Amino acid sequence: MKVLVCGGAGYIGSHTCVTLLEHGHDVVIFDNFSNSSQVVVDRIGELSGASVRFVRGDVRDQDALETLLADGVDAVIHFAALKDVSGSCQQPLVYFENNIVGTIALLHAMQSAGVKNLVFSSSATVYGEPEAVPITESAPLRATNPYGLTKLVMEQVIGELCKTDPEFSAILLRYFNPAGAHPSGHIGEDPNGAPSNLLPYVAQVAVGLRDRLDIFGNDYPTRDGTGVRDYIHVMDLADAHVKALQKLGQGGCVTLNLGAGRGHSVLEVVSAFECASGRRVPYQFVARRHGDVAEAWADPSRAEKILGWHAQYNLRRMCEDAWRWQSGHPNGYRS
Ligand code: NAD
Ligand code: WQD
Numbered sequence: 001m002k003v004l005v006c007g008g009a010g011y012i013g014s015h016t017c018v019t020l021l022e023h024g025h026d027v028v029i030f031d032n033f034s035n036s037s038q039v040v041v042d043r044i045g046e047l048s049g050a051s052v053r054f055v056r057g058d059v060r061d062q063d064a065l066e067t068l069l070a071d072g073v074d075a076v077i078h079f080a081a082l083k084d085v086s087g088s089c090q091q092p093l094v095y096f097e098n099n100i101v102g103t104i105a106l107l108h109a110m111q112s113a114g115v116k117n118l119v120f121s122s123s124a125t126v127y128g129e130p131e132a133v134p135i136t137e138s139a140p141l142r143a144t145n146p147y148g149l150t151k152l153v154m155e156q157v158i159g160e161l162c163k164t165d166p167e168f169s170a171i172l173l174r175y176f177n178p179a180g181a182h183p184s185g186h187i188g189e190d191p192n193g194a195p196s197n198l199l200p201y202v203a204q205v206a207v208g209l210r211d212r213l214d215i216f217g218n219d220y221p222t223r224d225g226t227g228v229r230d231y232i233h234v235m236d237l238a239d240a241h242v243k244a245l246q247k248l249g250q251g252g253c254v255t256l257n258l259g260a261g262r263g264h265s266v267l268e269v270v271s272a273f274e275c276a277s278g279r280r281v282p283y284q285f286v287a288r289r290h291g292d293v294a295e296a297w298a299d300p301s302r303a304e305k306i307l308g309w310h311a312q313y314n315l316r317r318m319c320e321d322a323w324r325w326q327s328g329h330p331n332g333y334r335s
Helices: 012-020 038-048 064-068 084-089 092-113 146-164 200-206 234-247 266-277 302-307 314-330
Strands: 002-006 028-033 053-056 076-080 117-123 169-175 177-179 213-216 230-233 251-258 282-287
Touching: 002 012, 002 064, 012 028, 012 038, 012 084, 012 234, 028 064, 053 230, 064 169, 076 092, 076 234, 084 146, 084 282, 092 117, 117 146, 117 230, 117 234, 146 169, 146 251, 177 200, 177 234, 177 314, 200 213, 200 266, 200 314, 230 234, 230 314, 234 251, 234 302, 251 302, 266 314
Parallel strands: 002 028, 002 076, 028 053, 076 117, 117 169, 169 251, 177 230, 213 282
Antiparallel strands: none
């Protein structure tokens, strides 16, 4: 298939592009580099040994997208979004503009060009504070921050589009907690400034860039008092996107959880990372982070049923791969 990958130079997009190219797909990456760089595109080419077409542009530029889509594109994978929860609380309009206006421009362009196959990056954030775990796709949805609202709104917009055009086919993928890196150690997660997510923070402590980890709360009603999440290897996510592409073309909108189906506490993550890296990860307990929930993990059985997909890699492997990337590139793509 010829696939337009919006946001393909980002963390999940870059790993997915390598896997797509390895499966023989023709990939066009479209990215404005607001959270990535040319180095990533070069590494995607090196790792896959395939030629990658890259176009620098913004998804809000409908004309640019229409031109690209008219060139025989079969499907779009749409990763392009701003993703920092606290950033979205500080600048909600910037997030609404980028994530919502950007996706609407993309949908317009797809409609004009007659491209009717879409895989959309959603997030477990749409579940807000879950009433029960494991979380199924039919659990109540609620946005607890502007970023989450952008995902919830776009899920609904895409769902409505599928209703009005029975030929439009969309798969909405709700990622739980992406982690890890490509096994080569040449691409990985490269946060801007201090990481807000746990795994990259732990990796930066282990490599000596930060003194210690602040663990947000040790009084949750969980097995060791720290928060429990469903960490999913980024290579497993990449595999799910390739499988999702094969299911497009039948019309309708399908929503799938992508998680491992098991939860790990913060202390378990720290311990797994220490084992994988052979380094100590000093930590201290601090107050809970506003908006955090005690525990969240997926029921991924619908993805297994529809895509034939389940997570292959465990937490230990996520930590080993994240460590290979972090230790080889302490300053991310700048080293
Ligand atoms: P990322 O920031 O690494 O990648 C996003 C890419 O999109 C970047 O390369 C960025 O430059 C690009 N981009 C952003 N806005 C753009 C625009 N207007 N036009 C063109 N390009 C633009 O993020 P990621 O972790 O790879 O996340 C990918 C998707 O998955 C996002 O939609 C995110 O909301 C979603 N998601 C991420 C997580 C996570 O924890 N990483 C969890 C759930 C869902
Ligand atoms: C995991 C656990 C923290 C950092 C976020 C977004 C969500 C999605 C994935 C995009 C929690 C604890 C963390 C630290 C800590 N992103 N923690 N010290 O909060 O589950 O989800 O990323 O869609 O929308 O909200 O992930 O990695 O931030 O936290 O103790 O320095 O680690 O309290 O228990 P979270 P996380």
